[in-house]
Amino acid sequence: MPDYKFIPGENPIFMNENMSRIQVETRVRFVVIEARWMEVEKEFQALARLEGDNLGPISEE
Known part of the structure; x- marks a missing residue:
């Protein structure tokens, strides 16, 4: 997340x-680039x- 800083x-x-x-509990809209199953x-x-x-x-307003 290059635009975000961890606090x-x-x-x-x-x-x-x-x-x-x-x-925690924030809803976030994102694009999945790749997914994999870790057995x-x-x-x-x-x-x-x-x-x-x-x-x-996503704003809850």
Whole structure:
């Protein structure tokens, strides 16, 4: 997430210069570039991006 900076603390967040925040419980719209099944962990891993029109945190307003 090149436009976002990680801000550690009790409730860590990612924030960009427009004060857009990504934190726990934030809904985020993104594009999946690649997905793979990891057999040992029994989970999917995804490579995704937030750059683009209408991508990123979704306002609940």
